[in-house]
Amino acid sequence: MSVTAPAGFAAAGVTAGLKKSGGLDLAIVSNLGPLANAATVFTSNRCKANPIIWSQQVMRDGRVSAIVLNSGGANCYTGTIGFQTTHATAEAVADQLQVSAGDVLVCSTGLIGEQLDLGKLTAGVLDAGLALRDTAASSSADAGLAAAQAIMTTDTRPKQATRVSPAGWTIGGMAKGAGMLAPGLATMLVVITTDAVLTSAQLDAALREATRVTFDRLDSDGCMSTNDTVSLLASGASGVDADPAEFAAALTELCRDLTLQLQGDAEGASHDVAITVRNSASETEAVTVARAVSRSNLFKAAIYGNDPNWGRVLAAVGTIPEADAAFDPYGIDVAINGIQVCTAGEPDQPRELVDLAPRAVSVVIDLHAGTAGATIWTNDLTHDYVEENSAYSS
Amino acid sequence: MSVTAPAGFAAAGVTAGLKKSGGLDLAIVSNLGPLANAATVFTSNRCKANPIIWSQQVMRDGRVSAIVLNSGGANCYTGTIGFQTTHATAEAVADQLQVSAGDVLVCSTGLIGEQLDLGKLTAGVLDAGLALRDTAASSSADAGLAAAQAIMTTDTRPKQATRVSPAGWTIGGMAKGAGMLAPGLATMLVVITTDAVLTSAQLDAALREATRVTFDRLDSDGCMSTNDTVSLLASGASGVDADPAEFAAALTELCRDLTLQLQGDAEGASHDVAITVRNSASETEAVTVARAVSRSNLFKAAIYGNDPNWGRVLAAVGTIPEADAAFDPYGIDVAINGIQVCTAGEPDQPRELVDLAPRAVSVVIDLHAGTAGATIWTNDLTHDYVEENSAYSS
Numbered sequence: 001m002s003v004t005a006p007a008g009f010a011a012a013g014v015t016a017g018l019k020k021s022g023g024l025d026l027a028i029v030s031n032l033g034p035l036a037n038a039a040t041v042f043t044s045n046r047c048k049a050n051p052i053i054w055s056q057q058v059m060r061d062g063r064v065s066a067i068v069l070n071s072g073g074a075n076c077y078t079g080t081i082g083f084q085t086t087h088a089t090a091e092a093v094a095d096q097l098q099v100s101a102g103d104v105l106v107c108s109t110g111l112i113g114e115q116l117d118l119g120k121l122t123a124g125v126l127d128a129g130l131a132l133r134d135t136a137a138s139s140s141a142d143a144g145l146a147a148a149q150a151i152m153t154t155d156t157r158p159k160q161a162t163r164v165s166p167a168g169w170t171i172g173g174m175a176k177g178a179g180m181l182a183p184g185l186a187t188m189l190v191v192i193t194t195d196a197v198l199t200s201a202q203l204d205a206a207l208r209e210a211t212r213v214t215f216d217r218l219d220s221d222g223c224m225s226t227n228d229t230v231s232l233l234a235s236g237a238s239g240v241d242a243d244p245a246e247f248a249a250a251l252t253e254l255c256r257d258l259t260l261q262l263q264g265d266a267e268g269a270s271h272d273v274a275i276t277v278r279n280s281a282s283e284t285e286a287v288t289v290a291r292a293v294s295r296s297n298l299f300k301a302a303i304y305g306n307d308p309n310w311g312r313v314l315a316a317v318g319t320i321p322e323a324d325a326a327f328d329p330y331g332i333d334v335a336i337n338g339i340q341v342c343t344a345g346e347p348d349q350p351r352e353l354v355d356l357a358p359r360a361v362s363v364v365i366d367l368h369a370g371t372a373g374a375t376i377w378t379n380d381l382t383h384d385y386v387e388e389n390s391a392y393s394s
Numbered sequence: 395m396s397v398t399a400p401a402g403f404a405a406a407g408v409t410a411g412l413k414k415s416g417g418l419d420l421a422i423v424s425n426l427g428p429l430a431n432a433a434t435v436f437t438s439n440r441c442k443a444n445p446i447i448w449s450q451q452v453m454r455d456g457r458v459s460a461i462v463l464n465s466g467g468a469n470c471y472t473g474t475i476g477f478q479t480t481h482a483t484a485e486a487v488a489d490q491l492q493v494s495a496g497d498v499l500v501c502s503t504g505l506i507g508e509q510l511d512l513g514k515l516t517a518g519v520l521d522a523g524l525a526l527r528d529t530a531a532s533s534s535a536d537a538g539l540a541a542a543q544a545i546m547t548t549d550t551r552p553k554q555a556t557r558v559s560p561a562g563w564t565i566g567g568m569a570k571g572a573g574m575l576a577p578g579l580a581t582m583l584v585v586i587t588t589d590a591v592l593t594s595a596q597l598d599a600a601l602r603e604a605t606r607v608t609f610d611r612l613d614s615d616g617c618m619s620t621n622d623t624v625s626l627l628a629s630g631a632s633g634v635d636a637d638p639a640e641f642a643a644a645l646t647e648l649c650r651d652l653t654l655q656l657q658g659d660a661e662g663a664s665h666d667v668a669i670t671v672r673n674s675a676s677e678t679e680a681v682t683v684a685r686a687v688s689r690s691n692l693f694k695a696a697i698y699g700n701d702p703n704w705g706r707v708l709a710a711v712g713t714i715p716e717a718d719a720a721f722d723p724y725g726i727d728v729a730i731n732g733i734q735v736c737t738a739g740e741p742d743q744p745r746e747l748v749d750l751a752p753r754a755v756s757v758v759i760d761l762h763a764g765t766a767g768a769t770i771w772t773n774d775l776t777h778d779y780v781e782e783n784s785a786y787s788s
Contacts, residue, residue: 047712047723047739077708079740112705113741226709297691297775298783305784311471311506315620318441329441345441346473347507381691381784383777389692390699390775 002160004144005172006195008032008235012131012138013146016124018072018117019110024150026124029191030066030097030132035236038064039203040105041211043228049076051106052227054086058105062200064233065099068128069151069189070121071176073110076226085118092122096129107189107229109153109176148174151189154388159261163250168240169196171250175258188215190230190258192251196242198234206248207232213374214255217287219294220266220379263377268384271303273361276375280367285325286374289365292316293376300381303361308354310334310341313363326369333366396554398538399566400589402426402629406525406532407540410518412466412511413504418544420518423585424460424491424526429630432458433597434499435605437622443470445500446621448480452499456594459493461625462522463545463583464515465570467504470620479512486516490523501583501623503547503570542568545583548782553655557644562634563590565644569652582609584624584652586645590636592628600642601626608649611681613688614660614773657771662778665697667755670769674761679719680768683759686710687770694775697755702748704728704735707757720763727760 004011010030019025031038040059042052058064068089075082086106094101108116132138148158151174159175177188198206211230232251263272275293280286293299296316302309313334317327330345339354341347361380379385398405404424413419425432434453436446452458462483469476480500488495502510526532542552545568553569571582592600605624626645657666669687674680687693690710696703707728711721724739733748735741755774773779 045709045712046714046716046721047708074705077705077736077739077741112703112709113736226705226712295689297779301780301783304780307784309506311468311620314441314471315439315506318439318620320440322440327440342471342507345471347471381780383780385691386695386698386775386777386780389695390701 001141001162002144002148002172002174003029003191003193004139004141005162006170006193006235008195008237009193010132010135010138011143011147012128013150014124014127014131016070017120018070024146025071026128027069027147027150028066028093028128028132029147029193029233031064031233031235033235033237035197035234036063036065036103037198037200037203037234038062038232039200039207040229040231041207043225045226047226049074049108049227050078050082050086051075051108052229053083054090055105055107055229058102063103064105065103066093066097067105067107067191067231067233068093068125069107070116071109071151071153073108073114073116074112074227075108075116076112078113078115081115085116085121088118089121089125092125096125097132105231109151109189109227112226144172144174151176154267156265159258161254161257163254165246165250167242167246169194169238169242171254173254173258175262177262188228188230188262192232192254194232195235195238196247197236197238197240198242198244198247202244203232203234206244206251209248210252210255213252214259217375218259218263218377219291220263220269259377263379266379267388268382269379270382271359271361271380273303273363273378273380274375275363275378276365276373278364278366278373279370280372281326281370283372283374286372287376289317289320289325289367290374290376292320293363294378297381300378303356304380304382306356308336308341308351308356310336313365314342317365327367331368335364337362395535395556396538396542396566396568397423397585397587398533398535399556400564400587400629402589402631403587404526404529404532405537405541406522407544408518408521408525410464411514412464418540419465420522421463421541421544422460422487422522422526423541423587423627425458425627425629427629427631429591429628430457430459430497431592431594431597431628432456432626433594433601434623434625435601437619439620441620443468443502443621444472444476444480445469445502446623447477448484449499449501449623452496457497458499458627459497460487460491461499461501461585461627462487462519463501464510465503465545465547467502467508467510468506468621469502469510470506472507472509475509479510479515482512483515483519486519490519491526499625503545503583503621506620538566538568545570548661550659553652555648555651557648559640559644561636561640563588563632563636565648567648567652569656571656582622582624582656586626586648588626588628589630589632590628590641591630591632591634592636592638592641596638597626597628600638600645603642604646604649607646608653611769612653612657612771613685614657614663653771657773660773661782662776663773664776665753665755665774667697667757667772667774668769669757669772670759670767672758672760672767673764674766675720675764677766677768680766681770683711683714683719683761684768684770686714687757687759688772691775694772697750698774698776700750702730702735702745702750704730707759708736711759721761725762729758731756
């Protein structure tokens with residue numbers, strides 16, 4: 001169950017013929033109301049795709065009736081023609097759903113720099129509109145699944161999650177993204193729906209905090225996308241005024257669920273690595289240090305080789321200037337999969353005790369500089385990653 | 395010809411048995427005078443190896459009589475025992491050469507976190523001392539070559555360079571480093587010798603400027619070593635007062651020569667990529683932008699696949715915050731191997747025109763934001779890189 005789990009939402013996933021490989025490539029999620037509140041977080045990359053530029057405009061009044069997502073092309077760096085394609089797509093959706101084009105978010109994912117086929121897009125929107133007019137079918141779990149499949153690119157499986165509150169509201173979500181995962185989001189498209197009653201401002205606060213500690217801490221290969229979008233739509237159809245704090249907690253949990261699914265399907269990865277920094281002077285410093293390790297190709301290649309190479313962990317930690325993280329370089333402990341291989345900057349337990357065969361890897365770095373901490377999720381650097389990203393143009 | 399090209403220097407390269415693979419693994423370069431002036435630039439990594447800590451102390455008076463370098467172990471994160479090993483090595487060299495241990499630089503390269511065998515080190519120093527007592531042989535080109543070979547780890551060939559001034563002085567140099575190449579130097583060991591007459595302060599100024607625009611701009615895989623050292627030793631044996639500006643220019647040229655040799659032998663690389671940013675608001679901004687591209691795994695994997703993926707170039711450029719580089723994201727041109735594939739943020743020449751078969755790759759990014767510029771050298775991300783760094787513990 002996913003985006004159609006909460007009341008007041010319909011979804012469709014169709015084949016528009018945009019993806020070379022064929023298969024579902026266009027999705028619409030429609031908010032049937034009574035509310036049309038929303039919050040969206042966009043990529044912080046300054047080189048933004050056309051759909052991002054459009055959607056930022058849509059978000060100015062915090063009102064969204066529908067979101068359309070296509071794979072088969074990012075519509076990024078496609079100039080004025082590309083922007084017109086985005087606009088026309090929103091218009092076509094608005095026409096099908098009898099809503100305003102200015103309330104339709106657009107997301108695209110795929111290759112950068114190539115024009116999308118507007119004819120195929122429009123035909124796909126027509127097909128999706130038809131499916132959405134079957135109210136029962138389009139609010140089913142199958143419809144939500146079809147939408148989740150239609151947004152996939154290099155993903156090997158759709159990612160969905162649901163959280164149900166005893167208070168009587170539900171949150172559902174779908175995500176795609178399996179490469180280019182980095183801070184400031186990733187080449188991720190995430191749509192989250194809820195039937196809770198909340199204002200756009202409340203949705204925005206909850207979404208930013210949830211994103212900050214989940215998607216923003218997934219750093220598979222250090223690259224940041226041009227197209228990231230995480231949208232949260234509220235129909236209010238449950239009639240239940242959600243407690244903002246309870247909602248925020250449930251939303252964060254759902255986002256963490258999706259984040260770990262994305263990590264588990266990262267391109268070509270053979271390990272899921274959680275890098276936890278403990279006892280830092282601040283949470284920000286913990287994130288800075290953990291991220292530096294998560295971006296070390298030498299560290300990630302070592303994990304791929306099942307090598308508990310703590311020296312490379314420290315070499316990455318040491319690149320952080322003093323102003324950005326406080327620590328004594330010779331006072332750091334490093335534990336890998338529960339074995340403390342380095343204590344206060346000296347070798348401790350034998351490396352041979354570390355078992356890196358399981359997919360899940362835990363690295364814990366104790367800075368002994370405070371009481372804060374944070375975790376960054378990443379993956380190893382593998383032959384498959386190189387193969388997929390040298391052969392696949394995206 | 396290399397470190398023995400200038401007058402007043404002797405060198406030796408011997409087998410101490412430190413490297414598991416066997417082969418030359420310990421080198422000494424001895425400054426015979428009359429001057430014992432020197433300058434050294436160290437890694438900016440806060441997690442510094444024991445030999446770095448020792449050598450920083452040696453450099454406090456700007457006086458160096460000899461430098462000893464070993465491969466087979468970085469002597470990093472080896473605690474008090476490791477520091478005692480470094481100290482004892484310097485003492486052994488001092489004893490052989492009849493100089494002060496406080497004038498002996500020590501460099502080590504290899505695995506982090508493992509103790510060096512002091513017995514083998516000392517025996518190796520004795521052998522090198524013996525070789526150095528044969529004055530003619532130890533000042534020959536062969537001796538310089540042996541030293542250059544003894545400092546190799548994953549290098550496939552020794553790196554040497556010489557520059558001869560019409561004014562009558564000479565500079566020679568040797569380098570090692572084929573992974574972990576990044577800003578703030580790299581896992582590089584570089585020894586440069588000269589028979590010019592210059593003060594330590596003049597040497598220091600020349601070396602810092604040369605390093606800033608050469609070694610600091612080599613960024614093969616984004617990782618920064620714990621052990622980098624670039625040393626410049628002056629014997630003054632030519633008797634010629636070098637013009638500081640002429641010397642600085644020749645030194646920079648020699649460092650660039652060594653830098654390109656290091657790039658050409660980067661671990662597992664199949665392309666040498668020069669990323670040039672033009673028309674930036676400042677040189678620093680050009681470096682920041684070029685470095686971001688040089689660290690994009692997606693960009694580097696694409697180059698490996700002979701894919702002129704300018705979208706990934708822009709996605710990397712776009713990660714730079716406005717405060718760190720000024721540019722209009724939709725006003726950037728990108729040219730790859732002479733073909734302008736993107737103009738003002740839109741597709742231009744067809745990608746099919748770009749020939750990425752040759753090893754040398756040029757990416758030129760025009761920011762249209764000023765008149766400054768800079769180049770960062772990097773390599774592609776290949777299967778061999780992953781293989782070497784998952785199988786080889788270092």
